[in-house]
Amino acid sequence: MTRLALFGAPIAIAASILFNSGGDESEPPKSPPAAADPADASVGPDPYAAADDEGRRQLDARVDGMPAGLAAPKMREIAWKLLASSEGSTLDWRSQYAAIDDNGDGTGYTAGIVGFCSGTHDMLTFVEAFTKDHPDSPLTPFVPALRKVDGSGSHQGLDPGFTAAWKKSATDPAFRAAQDRVRDEQYFEPAVRLAKLDGLGTLGQFIYFDAMVLQGTGTDADAFYGIRKAALAEADTVDEGGDEKAYLDAFLDAARAVMKSKKNQQDTSRIDTAQREFLYDDNLGLKPPLTWKMYGETFRVPS
Numbered sequence: 001m002t003r004l005a006l007f008g009a010p011i012a013i014a015a016s017i018l019f020n021s022g023g024d025e026s027e028p029p030k031s032p033p034a035a036a037d038p039a040d041a042s043v044g045p046d047p048y049a050a051a052d053d054e055g056r057r058q059l060d061a062r063v064d065g066m067p068a069g070l071a072a073p074k075m076r077e078i079a080w081k082l083l084a085s086s087e088g089s090t091l092d093w094r095s096q097y098a099a100i101d102d103n104g105d106g107t108g109y110t111a112g113i114v115g116f117c118s119g120t121h122d123m124l125t126f127v128e129a130f131t132k133d134h135p136d137s138p139l140t141p142f143v144p145a146l147r148k149v150d151g152s153g154s155h156q157g158l159d160p161g162f163t164a165a166w167k168k169s170a171t172d173p174a175f176r177a178a179q180d181r182v183r184d185e186q187y188f189e190p191a192v193r194l195a196k197l198d199g200l201g202t203l204g205q206f207i208y209f210d211a212m213v214l215q216g217t218g219t220d221a222d223a224f225y226g227i228r229k230a231a232l233a234e235a236d237t238v239d240e241g242g243d244e245k246a247y248l249d250a251f252l253d254a255a256r257a258v259m260k261s262k263k264n265q266q267d268t269s270r271i272d273t274a275q276r277e278f279l280y281d282d283n284l285g286l287k288p289p290l291t292w293k294m295y296g297e298t299f300r301v302p303s
């Protein structure tokens with residue numbers, strides 16, 4: 001991998017999220033969106049945060065009545081390719097299920113389609129949940145070592161064998177489906193819902209999704225909701241009567257500032273030569289053909 005950016009915050013992955021369905025991988029089950037705590041001062045106003053069950057049902061009905069946007073099958077495929085270009089310098093996102101490498105940035109091994117890291121807790125919680133339901137997984141023997149290296153860049157107890165075990169696991173459809181569910185339910189679905197409620201089109205929905213994957217769904221200033229709060233201080237969302245392009249520009253400014261504040265995210269290609277270029281081309285619908293650069297390499301998605 002040549003990806004330079006990693007998760008800024010650990011995620012909590014419940015076994016019920018990973019294994020609540022044995023259905024078609026291409027149709028992941030719906031789950032409630034990740035709502036921010038409205039009492040947290042770092043959180044931008046999220047319509048879901050203060051809503052009760054009935055309020056959330058009304059919000060879901062509102063979202064369901066909107067155009068599919070990034071959730072349309074063709075656009076999902078484009079989203080996965082855009083993400084893979086920044087996470088793994090490839091458009092072949094399916095190859096990323098098995099991808100695993102140490103990028104030398106102090107967070108240990110980075111693996112999978114959303115970049116689970118052995119040093120940032122998300123890989124541990126994912127592997128613990130998966131191996132609990134699949135005790136015969138090649139990854140099961142490495143759970144104790146993952147617990148010991150959590151929070152560090154150490155490979156102690158993981159070498160040799162862990163990378164081979166991850167790659168072997170990736171040949172298992174259940175393991176790939178579990179990665180899909182984390183991507184969809186922890187990041188994609190909450191991002192698209194919130195972006196739609198903010199009045200954003202397909203590009204804005206992807207920008208939210210990418211920021212959630214990169215920085216986590218936390219409420220700190222350097223996580224997604226903190227970035228959104230900073231953007232809201234500079235511009236109104238479309239739902240608030242603001243200009244979509246101006247708001248997204250402010251969001252990207254805030255997201256870029258967070259990236260530059262982290263020593264392992266100094267390359268801001270995903271914003272500078274991809275998302276910002278689409279925005280300045282007025283491609284708010286993220287309509288192909290698309291051409292962008294990532295870490296100096298040019299990628300294209302035809303019409």
